[in-house]
């Protein structure tokens with residue numbers, strides 16, 4: 001039977017990052033296996049994401065994770081080069097622009113103080129400063145906004161995951177194309193990973209980074225994660241009028257839009273009581289009836305647009321507090337998880353992968369303490385609520 005020191009289930013952004021950070025850790029010399037059921041990643045959130053990175057969160061650990069994230073993305077070409085070939089992950093530091101009405105003004109200011117205090121390069125602008133800086137914006141009903149001068153923007157999530165996998169493989173990580181059917185345990189340890197074809201692999205430690213499939217793999221072990229698949233659309237469109245590059249602009253309604261090359265992409269979360277079924281169908285009426293009217297009012301140039309490609313992906317949505325669940329699972333010394341990212345997980349892949357590697361190699365978080373994202377808060381019913389979910 002094949003035996004590995006660490007087996008990672010799910011090979012998209014988080015699995016690949018954990019594999020890379022483990023393999024790159026000078027304190028680790030074990031064998032690592034990364035198992036992925038679908039090497040096309042057609043339904044992985046990583047490949048369907050909007051690819052944004054921001055420091056504009058309300059939870060301190062999320063701000064810190066994205067500060068590491070942007071540092072990693074800026075250096076990805078050098079860190080993830082293989083045989084002198086530097087990957088291009090298409091990082092554009094185009095900024096996020098969060099807009100607030102009177103009702104949200106105090107929260108915006110509080111969040112800004114938190115973000116700036118942690119070292120994020122975010123400016124707080126009143127309505128007149130917004131107009132001066134972003135003349136394409138209609139500020140009706142807006143009293144203030146926060147803009148990331150640097151360190152925020154977007155990148156190619158699929159490209160990042162590919163580059164992490166390629167680098168991990170060059171450092172000795174083995175990649176396997178297979179579906180994991182279950183995790184076997186003995187007393188307080190995960191011992192084997194069982195594949196759908198019946199094969200068993202012995203594991204010194206297991207990391208589950210299977211996205212929305214993670215809870216299903218853990219139910220048989222008596223672990224209930226408050227994480228479910230929630231469908232989110234991304235709609236692209238072209239605009240007749242030429243505009244300067246639009247930062248990822250978040251209207252107080254929750255509708256967002258940003259430049260993507262010569263076109264724009266947009267989206268919004270539906271209200272809780274109107275969640276669509278978790279399939280991959282696109283409901284184009286959501287753009288026409290919910291998104292476009294907000295965009296056309298907020299950015300008048302968007303009154304004349306031509307809709308383009310649209311797609312749907314699944315958030316691994318944490319119904320407790322919209323934050324990730326990361327680290328060891330209760331009752332098991334060597335079984336780790338990273339899921340529940342609720343729409344901000346791609347940018348956290350570098351920091352979470354580093355944290356999981358540290359837990360396994362050093363038995364504790366050595367750089368950034370991810371304990372606030374641990375399962376314990378779920379067990380205790382103590383939500384760490386993230387207010388800025390886009």
Ligand SMILES: Cc1cc2nc3c(=O)[nH]c(=O)nc-3n(C[C@H](O)[C@H](O)[C@H](O)COP(=O)(O)OP(=O)(O)OC[C@H]3O[C@@H](n4cnc5c(N)ncnc54)[C@H](O)[C@@H]3O)c2cc1C
Nearest residue numbers: 010012014037045046049050052180211313344345346347
């Ligand atoms: C529309 C949309 C927009 C988003 N926008 C952003 C954004 O702007 N910024 C941001 O930071 N985040 C964003 N996200 C969230 C982000 O994409 C995810 O949080 C992140 O990609 C999760 O990565 P992952 O590796 O944990 O999971 P996934 O990318 O879902 O990958 C899980 C992998 O596990 C594999 N797998 C599952 N079960 C098994 C099994 N039994 N055996 C073997 N393999 C298995 C799957 O095939 C898959 O490849 C967005 C998500 C969506 C859907």
